[in-house]
Amino acid sequence: MSTLQKSIHPDEKYKAGKLGKKLSGAGLAIALLFLGLSIILTLVSGTANSGHESKWSRFFHAYVIGWSYIFTLSVGMLWLILLHYLVRGRWITAIKRIIEAMATAMPIVFIAGLGFIIPLLAGYKDLYYWAHPDAAHDHHLAFKLGWLSPEFFAIRYVIYGVGFSALAAYFAKKSRQQDETGDPKISETLRIVSAPAMIVYSVLTCMVGFDVLMSIAPKWFSTIYGVSFWGSGCVGAFAALALLVLGIQRTGRLTHSVNAEHYHDIGKWMFAFTFFWAYTAFSQFMLQWYGNMPEETHWYKYRMFGEWQWVSIAILVGYFAFPFVFLLSRWTKRIVPSLVFFAVWQLVFHWLDLYWNVMPSYDWTVTYHDGARLVAGPLQGNPELHHVGFSPVDITVWIGLVGVWLAGVGRGLTGNLIPTKDPTLPLSLAHEVQ
Amino acid sequence: MANAHDDHHDHAHDEPAVYPDGELYGVLAEFDTPGELIDAARKVRDAGYTEFDAYSPFPVHGIDEAMGIKRTILPLIVFGGGLTGLIGGVFLQWWMNAYNWPWNIAGKPAWSIPANVPIAFEATILFSVLTTFFGMWILNKLPQVWHPFFRSDRFAKVTDDAFVLGIEAKDRRFDHAATTKLLKDAGAIAIEDVHLEGDPRRKQMPKWITAFIVASTAFALIPFAIAAKARNSHSSEPHIHIFPDMDFQPKYKSDTAMDLFPDGRSNRGAIGGTVARGSLNADDVFYRGIERSESGGAWTTGFPKQLEINDALVKRGQNRYNIYCSACHGFDGRGSGAVPLRVAAGGGAWQARNLVEPGGASVMMPNGQLFNTISNGFNTMMGYANQIPHADRWAIVLYVRALQRSQNAALEDVPADHRGSLR
Amino acid sequence: MSATTTAEGAPGTEHHEESAKAREAFRAVTRDVAWVAEAPKPHKAWLGALGIALIMLGIGVVSIYHLVTTGIGVWGNSNTVGWAWDITNFVWWIGIGHAGTLISAVLFLTRQTWRVSINRAAEAMTIFAVMCALLFPLLHTGRPWFAWWMLPHPNDMGMWPQFRSPLMWDVFAVSTYGLTSILFWYMGLVPDLATFRDRFAAKGDKVRAIIYGLFALGWRGSARNWHRYERAYLILAGLATPLVFSVHSVVSFDFATSQLPGWHTTIFPPYFVAGAIFSGFAMVLTLMLPLRHLFNLQHLIKESHIEAMCKILLATGMMVGLAYGTELFIAWYSGNLYEKFAFANRALGPFWWSYWAMVSCNVLIPQFFWSKKIRTSPVIIFVLCIFVNIGMWFERFVIIATSLARSFLPSNWSYFTPTIWDVGLFIGTLGLFFTMFLLFFRYVPVIAIAEVKGAMPEAHAGGNKDKH
Structure with a gap:
C-alpha cells in the first residue's frame, strides 16, 4: 500500500541495444536446429503407427502441443497488460517492456501455427480426427462438421491471429508512444480500451482452447476447458516472464529498477495461477467423474488407466502439489535461484500438461483380443492398450517452437527497456510487497 | 532504577490524592508524525533498549525494521495448523466412510478421493484460519484488558491520532533521566511517566468482576451437569414432546390393543380360506408339475395341456x-x-x-x-x-x-x- | 488518571503546520466514523428503516413458525421442483456474501487501497447474508432441530455423515465460510473497537467503554502487536481467497455433480463464483448508497470507490454473460439432445419469462455502466443494482426450476408456483438481513478506521524516509 516513489537510478542501463537482435538470432537458431532435427527424425522414422496413414502424425501432434505452449506464453502476458491498465496496476511498469515483448510475439506465434493449419487445409487428415473422412459417418460428429471443418477452422484461426496480434500491437505501440511524448493521457486511453479489449480477449482465448486443443478429441466437451487452458497458460507465462527478466538482468540491464519485490510479485502470480489451474482442472475432472456419463468420462478413462495414469499423477504432484507447497513461502519467491528453479519446473510441467491434454488422443486404433486392429478415431478401445509412446520428436518440436517464440520476443526488445515516461513508473520502482 | 518511593508528593493535584502513585512502570513519549516515530524507535533500539514499544493508530510502514522486530513465526504455525486440518479432514472421511461404515453410494467407491477433496480442503482452511486467529492473539499476549499505560490520558489517543513510544522501567538500560533525555533528543513533543496504581484498594480486581466470573462459570456448568445426570440416571418419564400432534397421531399401529373388536386386537386378519387375487394356482400340472390321482401324486411325464409344444x-x-x-x-x-x-x-x-x-x-x-x-x-x-x-x-x-x-x-x-x- | 508529566511539548518550536494538519486528518476520520455510534439519538430515517426491517423479520418469524409446525409441504415445492425457492434463496444469499470476502481479501491481496472504505460494511454483509442463507437448507430439512446430525459426531446409531454427497460438502464449506468471515471481520474490528473504547471512556460513558473494551481485548496499538496482526491479516486474506472460491464452487457442485440437463456442466464452479461476486457487489451498493448519504460518509466512501464497484459489476456481469454463451455453445457442440432441449426450454419453455429476466438484468443492465455519467449518479446506480439483484435471483431460479420441471422423464414434468409461505420466508430473510445491517451500522465502527488511516498519504509523513 506504499505510495512511495522513486525515479530511475542514474546508473541504470535500460537501452535494449542489440539484446533483441541477439535473442531473435538465438531463437531462430534454436528453431532451425530443432525443427530441422524433428523433420529429419520424422523422415528417418519407420512407418506410420497408431492408426495413422502418415508418419508425420506424431510430428503434427507435437506441433499442436508446442504451438499451444508458445501461444499461452504470449496470451498470458497479454492478459497481464490488459489487467494492468484495467485496474490501474503499477508494480509491473518497470518490466512492462518485457511483458509487451512477450505479448507482441503474437503474430510470430500465429505464423508458426500455419505449420499445422496449412496441412490441415491441404487435406491432412491424421491430426484432427474431424478432418478424417470417417468422421462424416460418425453420428456423434457428423452434425458439427460444419463447425469443425478445415476451412472454417482456418477462418477462425485467422480471426484469432489478427485479434490477438492487433491487441498486443496496439497496447505496445501506444505505450512506446508515451516514451516519446510523455503524454499521461495515453495511459488513460489504454485504460478505457482495455475494458472492451478484455472481453474480446476472454472470448477468443476460450475459443482457442476449444478449437485447437479440445477438438483433438472431437467427441469430448467441457465448458470449463477454455478457462482451464488459460489458467495453465498463465502459469507458464509468468514462469517465462521471471526467467526472461532475470536473463535481461544478467546482461547488466535493469539491475537497479527490478528487485526482489518484483520477483516476489511474479512468483505470487505464478503461485496464484498454479492454484487457479488446479481449481479448474479439479472442477472439470471431479464433475465429469462424479456425473459418470460415458460421453464425458471417456476422455478421463484414457488418462486414469493404463500408462497415462502415471503422467496424470506426475502432473498432479509436479504441476500442483510440489510447487504449491513450496511457493507458499515468501522466500521461495524472493530468492532468485529458488524462483528460477520453480519457474523452470513449472515451464516443463506446463508443457507436460499440454502433452497430457493432446497425446492420449494420438492412438486411433482399437485392438481386439485376437490382435486385430481397427482405426476408430481417438480415445477408443481398451485404455490399458494405449501407450504414452514417447517420441523424441515430442521434445524437439517443442524446443524448436520455443525458439520461434524467442525470436518473436526478441523483435519486441528494442529501444528503452523501461517505459521512461509512464506516470506509474516511480511507483513501480519503489514497489514493496507487504 | 526507579522505585515506588522515588516520587513523593512533589507534584500538586487539584483532586485530593489519598495514596501516592505506585512504582514507576515506564516512560511514554509522544511524536508528531509516523516518520518521527520510526526515527525515534531506531534511536531507542540503537541505544540498546529492548523493553520498548511503539504505539500508533495504524500499522506504521517501516517501523518493524526500525525497531528490529523479528519476523513472526505465525506463518509456520499456520502451516502446521493447515497440515493438521488436511490430514484430519482426509482421515475423518476415510475412517467414517471407508473404514468404520463403508456404504455404497451411487456406485462410488467407499474411499472416493475426488469426492473427498472438497471437505479435506475446507478442513485445511478451517484449521488454518483458527490457528491464524488464535495464534495471533496468543503471540500478542492478548486479550489483556488492562495495561499500566492505559492510566495515561495521552496513551488513550493512540487509537485516534497519537504516535507514542513507550519504554518500560524493567529494561536493563532504563535510567529515568537518561531515558527521558534520549526520548527528548529523538524529537518527542511530550514525555510522561507512567506509574502503577498506588491505591491498594484499586489494585484489587473489582468484586463485581470476580462475582461475574464465578456466576458465569457456574452457569456454564449447568448443561454439563444436566448431561451427566442424564447419563447416570434412568427415568420412566416420556420425552418432552415438542410437537404432540406428530408424536401422538390418531391411528392404530399393528399388533396393538384395541377395544373395538372382541379379540381386543387392532389387527384384522384375513377371513379363513381367503386366497390373494391371482394366487389360486389350482392346476397342479402347470404350477407344480404333479399329476394328482386317487392314489396320491406323481411327477408328470408330459407337458401341461395349456402349452402348445412347437x-x-x-x-x-x-x-x-x-x-x-x-x-x-x-x-x-x-x-x-x-x-x-x-x-x-x-x-x-x-x-x-x-x-x-x-x-x-x-x-x-x-x-x-x-x-x-x-x-x-x-x-x-x-x-x-x-x-x-x-x-x-x-x-x-x-x-x-x-x-x-x-x-x-x-x-x-x-x-x-x-x-x-x-x- | 494520575500519571506524572515531566516534559510537555518539548521541542515545541518545531511544531510545523503540516503535522498538525495530518493529525487533524486522522482525528477527522475517527470522528466521522464514530459519530454514527456516538449520536445520542438515532437518525429518523434509520429508525424508520429499522421499523420496516423488523416488520419483515416478523413476517419471516410467522412463516418459519407455520413451516416448522406444519411441515415443508406448505411451500410450493411439493412436486418434482423440490428445490424451488428455498435453494434459490440459499444460493442467492450465499452469493451476496461473496462480495464482502472479495473486498476484504482479494482486493487486499491485489493492493486495491480503495477497498478500505467499504470492507467493514461488506464483511458485515457477508456474515448476515450467510446467516440468511443457512436458514433455507436448515428449514428444508424439515426438522431443523436435528440439524446437528449433519455434523460428524459419535452417536448411538453408529452413523456417520455421507461425505461423498455434495450437500455434505456444503455443510462444511458454508460453516467454514461463516466462521472465517466472522473471525476475519472481528479481527479487523479490534483496533477500531479500541478506538471506540477510548472515546467512550474519555466521554465518561463507562458502560459502553467496558463493553467495547471487552471486545477490544485490550488492544494498545503496539508495533509488535501490529506486526503479527498484519501478518495474520495477510494470512487470513490468503486463506479467505481460495475459501471464497471454494464455497460457491461447492454450492455449484450441488447441481453440477448430478446428471440433470442444465445442471451438469463443468463451467459451473467459476461461473457461480463470478455470479456471486456480481450479485454481492450489487448488494453492497444497494446498501451503501443510501447509508452513505444518510450518515454523510461521502468523503470516506468516495465517488471513485463507487465507480470502481460499478466497474467490477460490469466485469463480473460480462463473465456471467460469457458463461451463458459457453453453456449454449457446448450444449450444441456436445450433441446431447437433453442438453439442447434444456437450454431451448429455458429460453422458450414455460419459464421463459424468468430466463429473459435473468439475461436482461445480468447481461444487458450492467452495460449501462460503460457510461461514466451513470457510474457517478448514485440514484441510477441504486436502481440498476436492484435490477442486478433481481437478475441474479432469477439466474438461480432459472437453473433450479427449469431443469427440475423438465427432467428426463416426462412424468416428472411440472410447473412451480410459490405459495405465500415461500414469499413470507424470503421477505423474512430480507428483514433479518436489513435488521442486522442497520444494527451494525449504528453500533459498530462501520468503516475500518485504522485501515483508512493507514492508506492515507499522511500515514507516511515525517522522518527521514529513505533510511531503509
Whole structure:
C-alpha cells in the first residue's frame, strides 16, 4: 500500500541495444536446429503407427502441443497488460517492456501455427480426427462438421491471429508512444480500451482452447476447458516472464529498477495461477467423474488407466502439489535461484500438461483380443492398450517452437527497456510487497 | 532504577490524592508524525533498549525494521495448523466412510478421493484460519484488558491520532533521566511517566468482576451437569414432546390393543380360506408339475395341456435357458458354464450338474421333476420360481429335453437328406 | 488518571503546520466514523428503516413458525421442483456474501487501497447474508432441530455423515465460510473497537467503554502487536481467497455433480463464483448508497470507490454473460439432445419469462455502466443494482426450476408456483438481513478506521524516509 516513489537510478542501463537482435538470432537458431532435427527424425522414422496413414502424425501432434505452449506464453502476458491498465496496476511498469515483448510475439506465434493449419487445409487428415473422412459417418460428429471443418477452422484461426496480434500491437505501440511524448493521457486511453479489449480477449482465448486443443478429441466437451487452458497458460507465462527478466538482468540491464519485490510479485502470480489451474482442472475432472456419463468420462478413462495414469499423477504432484507447497513461502519467491528453479519446473510441467491434454488422443486404433486392429478415431478401445509412446520428436518440436517464440520476443526488445515516461513508473520502482 | 518511593508528593493535584502513585512502570513519549516515530524507535533500539514499544493508530510502514522486530513465526504455525486440518479432514472421511461404515453410494467407491477433496480442503482452511486467529492473539499476549499505560490520558489517543513510544522501567538500560533525555533528543513533543496504581484498594480486581466470573462459570456448568445426570440416571418419564400432534397421531399401529373388536386386537386378519387375487394356482400340472390321482401324486411325464409344444416354445426355452441356466450349466448343458470355469480358474473344484449325460439323473427325471428343480432348486442350486414365470419354466424343460436329444444324437437322428452334409 | 508529566511539548518550536494538519486528518476520520455510534439519538430515517426491517423479520418469524409446525409441504415445492425457492434463496444469499470476502481479501491481496472504505460494511454483509442463507437448507430439512446430525459426531446409531454427497460438502464449506468471515471481520474490528473504547471512556460513558473494551481485548496499538496482526491479516486474506472460491464452487457442485440437463456442466464452479461476486457487489451498493448519504460518509466512501464497484459489476456481469454463451455453445457442440432441449426450454419453455429476466438484468443492465455519467449518479446506480439483484435471483431460479420441471422423464414434468409461505420466508430473510445491517451500522465502527488511516498519504509523513 506504499505510495512511495522513486525515479530511475542514474546508473541504470535500460537501452535494449542489440539484446533483441541477439535473442531473435538465438531463437531462430534454436528453431532451425530443432525443427530441422524433428523433420529429419520424422523422415528417418519407420512407418506410420497408431492408426495413422502418415508418419508425420506424431510430428503434427507435437506441433499442436508446442504451438499451444508458445501461444499461452504470449496470451498470458497479454492478459497481464490488459489487467494492468484495467485496474490501474503499477508494480509491473518497470518490466512492462518485457511483458509487451512477450505479448507482441503474437503474430510470430500465429505464423508458426500455419505449420499445422496449412496441412490441415491441404487435406491432412491424421491430426484432427474431424478432418478424417470417417468422421462424416460418425453420428456423434457428423452434425458439427460444419463447425469443425478445415476451412472454417482456418477462418477462425485467422480471426484469432489478427485479434490477438492487433491487441498486443496496439497496447505496445501506444505505450512506446508515451516514451516519446510523455503524454499521461495515453495511459488513460489504454485504460478505457482495455475494458472492451478484455472481453474480446476472454472470448477468443476460450475459443482457442476449444478449437485447437479440445477438438483433438472431437467427441469430448467441457465448458470449463477454455478457462482451464488459460489458467495453465498463465502459469507458464509468468514462469517465462521471471526467467526472461532475470536473463535481461544478467546482461547488466535493469539491475537497479527490478528487485526482489518484483520477483516476489511474479512468483505470487505464478503461485496464484498454479492454484487457479488446479481449481479448474479439479472442477472439470471431479464433475465429469462424479456425473459418470460415458460421453464425458471417456476422455478421463484414457488418462486414469493404463500408462497415462502415471503422467496424470506426475502432473498432479509436479504441476500442483510440489510447487504449491513450496511457493507458499515468501522466500521461495524472493530468492532468485529458488524462483528460477520453480519457474523452470513449472515451464516443463506446463508443457507436460499440454502433452497430457493432446497425446492420449494420438492412438486411433482399437485392438481386439485376437490382435486385430481397427482405426476408430481417438480415445477408443481398451485404455490399458494405449501407450504414452514417447517420441523424441515430442521434445524437439517443442524446443524448436520455443525458439520461434524467442525470436518473436526478441523483435519486441528494442529501444528503452523501461517505459521512461509512464506516470506509474516511480511507483513501480519503489514497489514493496507487504 | 526507579522505585515506588522515588516520587513523593512533589507534584500538586487539584483532586485530593489519598495514596501516592505506585512504582514507576515506564516512560511514554509522544511524536508528531509516523516518520518521527520510526526515527525515534531506531534511536531507542540503537541505544540498546529492548523493553520498548511503539504505539500508533495504524500499522506504521517501516517501523518493524526500525525497531528490529523479528519476523513472526505465525506463518509456520499456520502451516502446521493447515497440515493438521488436511490430514484430519482426509482421515475423518476415510475412517467414517471407508473404514468404520463403508456404504455404497451411487456406485462410488467407499474411499472416493475426488469426492473427498472438497471437505479435506475446507478442513485445511478451517484449521488454518483458527490457528491464524488464535495464534495471533496468543503471540500478542492478548486479550489483556488492562495495561499500566492505559492510566495515561495521552496513551488513550493512540487509537485516534497519537504516535507514542513507550519504554518500560524493567529494561536493563532504563535510567529515568537518561531515558527521558534520549526520548527528548529523538524529537518527542511530550514525555510522561507512567506509574502503577498506588491505591491498594484499586489494585484489587473489582468484586463485581470476580462475582461475574464465578456466576458465569457456574452457569456454564449447568448443561454439563444436566448431561451427566442424564447419563447416570434412568427415568420412566416420556420425552418432552415438542410437537404432540406428530408424536401422538390418531391411528392404530399393528399388533396393538384395541377395544373395538372382541379379540381386543387392532389387527384384522384375513377371513379363513381367503386366497390373494391371482394366487389360486389350482392346476397342479402347470404350477407344480404333479399329476394328482386317487392314489396320491406323481411327477408328470408330459407337458401341461395349456402349452402348445412347437418351435416357438423351444426358442423361448432356449432364450430363457441361455439367460438363467447357462451361467452354470453351460450353453450345451454339460455343466461347464462361466461359473464353474471361474471356480476352476481360481483353483477350486465345483461342477454344475451335466444335464445331458446319457443315463444321468437329469435325463432320467420326469418332466415334472425337472420343472420342480427349476422352481425350487436342488443342492447348491437355488430356486428360480421368483425369476422365471411358470410357462417359461416349462419352456426351459422343453429346451433341456431338446438339448439332451441333440447332445446325445446318433447318425440315425439326422434326417436322411441331411446326412450327406456330415463328415 | 494520575500519571506524572515531566516534559510537555518539548521541542515545541518545531511544531510545523503540516503535522498538525495530518493529525487533524486522522482525528477527522475517527470522528466521522464514530459519530454514527456516538449520536445520542438515532437518525429518523434509520429508525424508520429499522421499523420496516423488523416488520419483515416478523413476517419471516410467522412463516418459519407455520413451516416448522406444519411441515415443508406448505411451500410450493411439493412436486418434482423440490428445490424451488428455498435453494434459490440459499444460493442467492450465499452469493451476496461473496462480495464482502472479495473486498476484504482479494482486493487486499491485489493492493486495491480503495477497498478500505467499504470492507467493514461488506464483511458485515457477508456474515448476515450467510446467516440468511443457512436458514433455507436448515428449514428444508424439515426438522431443523436435528440439524446437528449433519455434523460428524459419535452417536448411538453408529452413523456417520455421507461425505461423498455434495450437500455434505456444503455443510462444511458454508460453516467454514461463516466462521472465517466472522473471525476475519472481528479481527479487523479490534483496533477500531479500541478506538471506540477510548472515546467512550474519555466521554465518561463507562458502560459502553467496558463493553467495547471487552471486545477490544485490550488492544494498545503496539508495533509488535501490529506486526503479527498484519501478518495474520495477510494470512487470513490468503486463506479467505481460495475459501471464497471454494464455497460457491461447492454450492455449484450441488447441481453440477448430478446428471440433470442444465445442471451438469463443468463451467459451473467459476461461473457461480463470478455470479456471486456480481450479485454481492450489487448488494453492497444497494446498501451503501443510501447509508452513505444518510450518515454523510461521502468523503470516506468516495465517488471513485463507487465507480470502481460499478466497474467490477460490469466485469463480473460480462463473465456471467460469457458463461451463458459457453453453456449454449457446448450444449450444441456436445450433441446431447437433453442438453439442447434444456437450454431451448429455458429460453422458450414455460419459464421463459424468468430466463429473459435473468439475461436482461445480468447481461444487458450492467452495460449501462460503460457510461461514466451513470457510474457517478448514485440514484441510477441504486436502481440498476436492484435490477442486478433481481437478475441474479432469477439466474438461480432459472437453473433450479427449469431443469427440475423438465427432467428426463416426462412424468416428472411440472410447473412451480410459490405459495405465500415461500414469499413470507424470503421477505423474512430480507428483514433479518436489513435488521442486522442497520444494527451494525449504528453500533459498530462501520468503516475500518485504522485501515483508512493507514492508506492515507499522511500515514507516511515525517522522518527521514529513505533510511531503509
